[in-house]
Amino acid sequence: MDKNELKAFIAKRVAKELKDGDVVNLGIGLPTMVANYIPEGMNIFLQSENGFIGLGPAPEPGKEDMRIVNAGGQPVTILPGGAFFDSATSFTIIRGGHVDITVLGALQVDEKGNLANWMIPGKMVPGMGGAMDLVTGAKKVIIAMEHTAKGAPKILKECTLPLTAAHQVDMIITEMGVMEVTEKGIVLKEINPEFTIEDVKNSTEAELIIAEDLKEMEI
Amino acid sequence: MNKLVSIDEAVDMIKDGMTIMVGGFLGCGNPHKIIDKLVEKNVKDLTLICNDSSFPDYGVGKLVVNHQIKKLIASHVGTNPETGRQMNAGEMEVVLVPQGTLAEQVRAGGAGLGGILTPTGVGTVIEEGKEKITVDGVEYLLEKPLKADVALIAGQKVDKFGNIVYFGATRNFNTIMATAAETVIVEASEIVEVGDLDPNDVVTPGIFVDYIVDGGAN
Numbered sequence: 001m002d003k004n005e006l007k008a009f010i011a012k013r014v015a016k017e018l019k020d021g022d023v024v025n026l027g028i029g030l031p032t033m034v035a036n037y038i039p040e041g042m043n044i045f046l047q048s049e050n051g052f053i054g055l056g057p058a059p060e061p062g063k064e065d066m067r068i069v070n071a072g073g074q075p076v077t078i079l080p081g082g083a084f085f086d087s088a089t090s091f092t093i094i095r096g097g098h099v100d101i102t103v104l105g106a107l108q109v110d111e112k113g114n115l116a117n118w119m120i121p122g123k124m125v126p127g128m129g130g131a132m133d134l135v136t137g138a139k140k141v142i143i144a145m146e147h148t149a150k151g152a153p154k155i156l157k158e159c160t161l162p163l164t165a166a167h168q169v170d171m172i173i174t175e176m177g178v179m180e181v182t183e184k185g186i187v188l189k190e191i192n193p194e195f196t197i198e199d200v201k202n203s204t205e206a207e208l209i210i211a212e213d214l215k216e217m218e219i
Numbered sequence: 220m221n222k223l224v225s226i227d228e229a230v231d232m233i234k235d236g237m238t239i240m241v242g243g244f245l246g247c248g249n250p251h252k253i254i255d256k257l258v259e260k261n262v263k264d265l266t267l268i269c270n271d272s273s274f275p276d277y278g279v280g281k282l283v284v285n286h287q288i289k290k291l292i293a294s295h296v297g298t299n300p301e302t303g304r305q306m307n308a309g310e311m312e313v314v315l316v317p318q319g320t321l322a323e324q325v326r327a328g329g330a331g332l333g334g335i336l337t338p339t340g341v342g343t344v345i346e347e348g349k350e351k352i353t354v355d356g357v358e359y360l361l362e363k364p365l366k367a368d369v370a371l372i373a374g375q376k377v378d379k380f381g382n383i384v385y386f387g388a389t390r391n392f393n394t395i396m397a398t399a400a401e402t403v404i405v406e407a408s409e410i411v412e413v414g415d416l417d418p419n420d421v422v423t424p425g426i427f428v429d430y431i432v433d434g435g436a437n
Contacts, residue, residue: 048388049318050244050245050247050388050391051244051388051390051391052387052388065387066246066247067247067248067375067386067387067388067389068387068388069244069245069247069388071244071245072245073244073245073246073247073273073274073298078387084385084387084388084390085390086322086390086391086392086393086394086395086422087244087270087318087319087321087322087390087391087392087395088322088323088326088394088395090319090322090391091318091319091322091323094319095319095337095338095339114342124297125296125303125306125315126295126296126297126298126303127271127293127294127295127296127297127315128294128295128315128317128318129271129294129295129318130294130317130318130319131317132317132319132320132339132340132343132345133317133318133319133320133339136338136339136340136341137319137338137339162343162344163342163343163344164343165339165341165342165343166341166342166343167342
């Protein structure tokens with residue numbers, strides 16, 4: 001798989017976690033691609049933390065309105081039935097447990113469900129934006145990312161970078177498989193048949209528990 | 220009571236060293252004409268409270284590029300490389316705050332609250348130096364209110380009393396910042412007569428607004 005196929009593969013598998021009626025917030029980058037794979041006929045309410053619900057696709061060229069942008073500042077549209085609100089209401093939705101699923105990328109994630117995705121000291125300090133609130137408040141936190149950073153494990157025993165939130169990650173979906181964060185550790189629930197269990201273990205620093213009913217990853 | 224002022228008169232109220240709040244999210248909902256005038260008049264040593272530092276050539280980002288900000292309180296600075304450069308060079312102090320916390324700090328400032336308790340940031344570097352309070356077994360951080368000398372906000376339709384109707388995603392921090400500063404100046408895309416707005420549509424009541432500037436269509 002090339003880089004784009006790989007990202008699309010992960011995004012498609014994430015989309016299978018969505019249920020009709022869910023309020024969902026997608027992070028920038030790979031997580032945004034999940035919107036492309038929402039099954040036809042399923043009602044998903046995409047929340048944009050800059051202040052609306054009912055996030056629609058990019059407008060046709062020439063119809064951009066800079067007063068309607070997504071959390072990355074890009075022109076978007078709002079779907080029928082959507083609503084605009086201010087940042088206090090937006091984070092009432094986010095922090096108050098009214099978001100069913102948030103999908104985010106990670107620099108590191110560990111077996112205690114800790115997530116680091118907002119800074120690399122001395123190198124990259126973009127700020128956390130709404131990520132800390134999202135990870136703290138959403139009912140389910142899904143990390144969607146490539147399994148390693150050019151071969152270096154990102155799923156660790158313990159995060160070494162500054163945390164975005166402690167003990168909040170529920171699920172990790174990569175090109176290698178689907179993992180759940182449990183009290184006992186990270187459980188491999190599904191595996192991409194292109195890889196062996198040994199491959200996955202070698203790309204993961206955290207102790208990997210193999211589910212008794214390990215399934216093939218389907219998209 | 221005449222609240223209408225020129226952009227020059229409005230910006231003359233902002234003095235070197237003041238703390239200002241500016242509504243907007245990556246430039247969307249920034250009062251662009253007022254910001255351009257602030258750049259022109261080169262008001263210095265400002266403490267800026269804003270969601271982000273936008274882009275180098277759009278909205279509040281221009282104030283950073285022009286070295287007018289001494290201290291920035293924001294949730295995100297990644298879209299303006301100049302912010303990172305000034306931060307790393309020690310030319311500007313940057314305080315990064317989770318976005319939801321920033322919104323509630325501003326809201327608390329305007330609502331007369333002594334602070335807010337949030338679970339966001341517990342177990343991270345954000346909790347350093349802050350009081351932790353446990354309520355019914357859950358840990359929260361005490362985050363203090365934020366206030367400013369001047370709030371610069373943007374509205375779509377504004378009547379001459381200062382009642383504001385917004386458009387699209389421009390509300391963001393504008394509604395809460397309108398409550399949290401000594402002096403509140405709104406840049407209106409369109410100014411209408413008192414009575415022209417349906418009170419059912421008004422989001423920010425005019426009592427919060429001190430001055431109105433004609434921004435024209437942005």
